[in-house]
Amino acid sequence: MVNFKHPKKLKIFWTPKSKAFFGIEKKWQERWEKAKCFQVVERSRRKKFYVLEMFPYPSGSGLHLGHAFNYTIGDIFARFKRMQGFNVLYPMGYDSLGLPAENAAIKKGIHPKKYTEKSIKNFMKQQKLLGLSYDWSRLINTSNADYHKWDQWIFLKMLEKGLAYKKESSVNWCPKCKSVLANEQVHNGKCWIHKEVSVQIKHLNQWYFKITDYKEELNDFSELDGWGDRIKKLQKNWIGKSFGSEIDFEIIKTKGFSDINGKKWKIFTTRPDTIYGVTFMVISAQHPELMELVSDEQKKDVEKFLKKIKSVSEKEISDLEKQGVFTGSYAINPVNNERIPVYAGNFVVADYGSGMVMAVPAHDERDFQFAKKYGIEIKEVIKGGNIKERAFTGKGVLINSGRFNGLKSERAKEEIIKFLQKKKIGRKTIQYRLRDWLISRQRYWGVPIPIIYCEKCGAVPVPEKNLPVKLPEKIKFGKGNPLKSAEKWMNVKCPRCGGAGKRETDTMDTFVNSSWYYLRYCDNKNNKEIFNKGKVDYWCPVDLYVGGKEHACMHLIYVRFYTKFLRDLGLLKFNEPAVRLFNQGMLHAEDGNKMSKSLGNVINPLDMIKKYSTDTLRLFLVSVASPDSDFSWSEKGMQGSFKFINKVWDYFKKVKIGKSSKRIESKINKTIKKVTEDIEDLRYNLGIIKLRSLFDEFEDEISKKDAESFLKMFSVFCPHICEELWEKIRGKGFISLSDWAVADERKIDKKLEKQEEQIFKLVEDINNILRIVQGKGKKIKRCYVYVLPNANMIQRVNLKEQSLRSRQFILSKNIVYFLINV
RNA sequence: GCGGGGGUUCCCGAGUGGUCAAAGGGGCAGGACUUAAGAUCCUGUGGCUUAGUGCCUUCGUAGGUUCGAAUCCUACCUCCCGCACCA
Numbered sequence: 001m002v003n004f005k006h007p008k009k010l011k012i013f014w015t016p017k018s019k020a021f022f023g024i025e026k027k028w029q030e031r032w033e034k035a036k037c038f039q040v041v042e043r044s045r046r047k048k049f050y051v052l053e054m055f056p057y058p059s060g061s062g063l064h065l066g067h068a069f070n071y072t073i074g075d076i077f078a079r080f081k082r083m084q085g086f087n088v089l090y091p092m093g094y095d096s097l098g099l100p101a102e103n104a105a106i107k108k109g110i111h112p113k114k115y116t117e118k119s120i121k122n123f124m125k126q127q128k129l130l131g132l133s134y135d136w137s138r139l140i141n142t143s144n145a146d147y148h149k150w151d152q153w154i155f156l157k158m159l160e161k162g163l164a165y166k167k168e169s170s171v172n173w174c175p176k177c178k179s180v181l182a183n184e185q186v187h188n189g190k191c192w193i194h195k196e197v198s199v200q201i202k203h204l205n206q207w208y209f210k211i212t213d214y215k216e217e218l219n220d221f222s223e224l225d226g227w228g229d230r231i232k233k234l235q236k237n238w239i240g241k242s243f244g245s246e247i248d249f250e251i252i253k254t255k256g257f258s259d260i261n262g263k264k265w266k267i268f269t270t271r272p273d274t275i276y277g278v279t280f281m282v283i284s285a286q287h288p289e290l291m292e293l294v295s296d297e298q299k300k301d302v303e304k305f306l307k308k309i310k311s312v313s314e315k316e317i318s319d320l321e322k323q324g325v326f327t328g329s330y331a332i333n334p335v336n337n338e339r340i341p342v343y344a345g346n347f348v349v350a351d352y353g354s355g356m357v358m359a360v361p362a363h364d365e366r367d368f369q370f371a372k373k374y375g376i377e378i379k380e381v382i383k384g385g386n387i388k389e390r391a392f393t394g395k396g397v398l399i400n401s402g403r404f405n406g407l408k409s410e411r412a413k414e415e416i417i418k419f420l421q422k423k424k425i426g427r428k429t430i431q432y433r434l435r436d437w438l439i440s441r442q443r444y445w446g447v448p449i450p451i452i453y454c455e456k457c458g459a460v461p462v463p464e465k466n467l468p469v470k471l472p473e474k475i476k477f478g479k480g481n482p483l484k485s486a487e488k489w490m491n492v493k494c495p496r497c498g499g500a501g502k503r504e505t506d507t508m509d510t511f512v513n514s515s516w517y518y519l520r521y522c523d524n525k526n527n528k529e530i531f532n533k534g535k536v537d538y539w540c541p542v543d544l545y546v547g548g549k550e551h552a553c554m555h556l557i558y559v560r561f562y563t564k565f566l567r568d569l570g571l572l573k574f575n576e577p578a579v580r581l582f583n584q585g586m587l588h589a590e591d592g593n594k595m596s597k598s599l600g601n602v603i604n605p606l607d608m609i610k611k612y613s614t615d616t617l618r619l620f621l622v623s624v625a626s627p628d629s630d631f632s633w634s635e636k637g638m639q640g641s642f643k644f645i646n647k648v649w650d651y652f653k654k655v656k657i658g659k660s661s662k663r664i665e666s667k668i669n670k671t672i673k674k675v676t677e678d679i680e681d682l683r684y685n686l687g688i689i690k691l692r693s694l695f696d697e698f699e700d701e702i703s704k705k706d707a708e709s710f711l712k713m714f715s716v717f718c719p720h721i722c723e724e725l726w727e728k729i730r731g732k733g734f735i736s737l738s739d740w741a742v743a744d745e746r747k748i749d750k751k752l753e754k755q756e757e758q759i760f761k762l763v764e765d766i767n768n769i770l771r772i773v774q775g776k777g778k779k780i781k782r783c784y785v786y787v788l789p790n791a792n793m794i795q796r797v798n799l800k801e802q803s804l805r806s807r808q809f810i811l812s813k814n815i816v817y818f819l820i821n822v
Numbered sequence: 823g824c825g826g827g828g829g830u831u832c833c834c835g836a837g838u839g840g841u842c843a844a845a846g847g848g849g850c851a852g853g854a855c856u857u858a859a860g861a862u863c864c865u866g867u868g869g870c871u872u873a874g875u876g877c878c879u880u881c882g883u884a885g886g887u888u889c890g891a892a893u894c895c896u897a898c899c900u901c902c903c904g905c906a907c908c909a
Contacts, residue, residue, distance in 0.1 A: 230826060234904065237825065269909060352908045366907060433908060625835060634834065636848050686836075689846045
């Protein structure tokens with residue numbers, strides 16, 4: 001019989017209407033912590049498993065439901081793997097450098113450090129309430145100098161290997177952030193944080209990481225089978241490998257033909273077959289070398305044009321009209337020596353290819369629009385379309401193309417490139433969309449770039465032994481780069497010559513912090529090296545990485561880049577950071593909209609915990625839908641989950657622990673097998689459904705082993721209540737550390753299942769008859785069914801609420817069934 | 823425009839060739855329990871029917887493949903998301 005320890009205290013918990021399981025949850029959370037249940041060490045005997053969630057930016061407003069969802073998914077898997085006998089590393093940390101802390105400083109006058117510390121405390125408290133089985137001893141915090149010292153160290157290594165460099169370039173500048181943005185942080189020409197603010201173009205001297213050195217490898221997804229196709233596709237598009245040709249066009253500034261001494265521009269094109277149709281060139285209006293091409297006569301016009309396109313910043317980029325202005329320069333078409341005008345245009349991307357394109361209005365829509373607008377010649381060179389009305393972008397047979405007339409596009413491409421190659425003015429080439437990673441930020445709350453500028457020696461790296469370069473605490477916010485206000489900090493001696501030097505006042509993009517954090521968890525307290533190689537060898541790569549898909553193009557590319565770089569430094573033995581990546585779905589509000597403060601439909605996970613308990617929230621989050629699909633919050637659904645937990649609770653309260661029937665044994669073993677598969681596939685919702693229907697079958701008596709098996713499976717979803725019940729049925733130790741239930745296939749009785757199915761049909765049939773008869777006005781209380789023993793297969797079936805001792809079975813409330821010996 | 827993912831019975835959501843009128847939850851209806859309510863339990867929940875049964879309609883729309891389709895193919899409609907003038 002089940003033994004209950006504190007009936008008085010527990011009384012409130014027996015009542016389903018109660019504020020529920022709060023006390024139990026607290027009790028077990030404390031016990032887990034006290035017993036250090038989830039702390040792990042490297043033990044090579046056991047197989048390791050590394051579960052990681054994307055660590056949060058600890059905002060002041062605390063956890064939102066999306067966090068709770070994300071961590072619940074990871075925690076369930078970590079618990080599952082732990083119970084399966086793996087040595088599970090499941091850590092948590094905080095990506096705590098970043099803008100909100102600094103903005104809080106500006107707005108409310110709180111120091112970013114204080115703000116961050118407070119936020120982290122709050123976050124941790126809330127995460128602990130969720131019952132997450134983290135190894136808290138491995139906590140990391142990127143705003144801590146112990147951590148970002150190694151960001152600086154990596155920077156120095158990048159510098160050493162020529163992968164960090166400084167260059168003057170036109171950059172994306174957000175006037176509201178007062179900082180430069182990476183290409184990845186510009187969306188639709190707007191800042192990714194300030195969605196209403198148009199990004200401006202500025203020319204600044206900035207630090208870059210040469211991520212493009214790894215573009216080939218980043219574009220290789222062969223080791224990423226465990227990542228979703230969506231993410232891989234997004235990355236592939238982002239890296240944007242495209243095959244084409246590069247053709248040299250000579251640019252001349254003067255009007256005369258004789259002065260062919262200008263610069264050669266490499267022009268990228270995927271359609272060399274249309275080269276005879278080039279009637280103008282367009283250089284990007286943002287191109288840093290634009291002015292070099294502008295003739296004196298055209299200077300005024302060009303400047304006017306540049307002013308004009310800057311002023312349209314408010315307008316959506318998508319409905320911008322193609323505009324341009326003649327620069328005064330000409331280019332020479334290398335195949336026929338024709339002289340063609342060069343325009344500056346607003347529709348050409350400055351840093352893709354060489355920033356200048358050859359325009360073929362007859363066969364490219366954008367060029368066509370432009371030519372129409374400015375009255376430039378449209379020359380048809382591919383047969384097949386109606387050039388008068390629109391550009392023909394398809395393929396066809398060449399015309400007006402000199403010696404290449406009559407060839408088909410594909411063939412012509414080859415021949416033309418061959419021809420140009422011979423003359424050394426053209427070649428096949430591969431172009432990428434991916435650009436180098438701009439890491440400089442004119443912000444305070446980031447990692448200082450470890451560089452000192454000396455008048456004599458130039459940019460000098462801070463020696464490794466002097467790391468970390470700590471952030472100064474006394475600074476002024478509000479005007480430009482805050483670090484410039486810390487004069488004491490800024491003015492230092494040059495490490496090389498000892499002369500006067502000034503520190504770099506830019507900090508690094510916060511994405512550097514998250515690019516390698518998964519490695520630091522393996523050895524978070526090491527102050528001698530970035531991490532111990534042996535420890536990382538043991539734990540890494542990450543086996544399951546859980547996070548939102550919005551990070552496909554930023555974080556997930558950077559982290560791959562860092563992994564490859566650190567590998568090339570000889571620190572890692574693997575190529576990709578994570579074996580399996582899982583992207584959870586988006587959580588919408590009850591009304592179907594996104595949860596947002598302005599719509600007033602935000603659900604706070606803590607409120608739900610207070611109302612229904614943590615276990616309920618966890619169960620609900622993963623039981624509505626597959627974790628990778630979007631779904632809407634529903635409080636009704638929460639109540640459904642709550643009801644179920646109560647049922648489980650009540651059942652174990654009164655169940656007799658003894659022997660299971662064959663039927664339950666069969667069912668439970670079948671369920672174990674299926675639920676194990678469902679969890680492994682991260683289809684928690686299906687697993688829960690199977691547990692529910694198993695539970696519905698439970699009888700008044702059950703064996704200890706079967707009771708344990710059920711609780712074990714259920715415990716990954718609802719760990720607190722299962723610990724409590726585990727204790728009640730006298731399970732050994734913590735259920736969280738027990739062995740996962742293993743299916744005993746011999747006990748799965750297929751025959752029995754089939755027989756049962758037949759019984760269900762029988763009951764259904766009889767019920768139908770009863771209904772009909774009753775419908776005809778006869779009041780029948782009971783229906784008796786008589787069966788000959790030899791003829792029946794259902795004889796051995798042990799039905800719910802009735803044991804085999806009797807020869808009389810109650811099939812349902814109003815059907816009684818007898819076995820008769822003839 | 824390009825790319826990706828969807829549209830399932832009142833709602834949320836499973837299901838990817840037959841065992842499907844379609845899991846599970848929620849809602850709703852009826853019943854049991856109860857002084858009553860809540861909770862709990864049972865039953866029902868596309869339509870028409872039968873003694874057992876059977877038939878019709880249904881998985882965005884329209885076609886097609888197949889002995890057989892929610893499931894495969896084609897076209898279209900529609901919703902969501904990502905990228906966006908990449909030459």
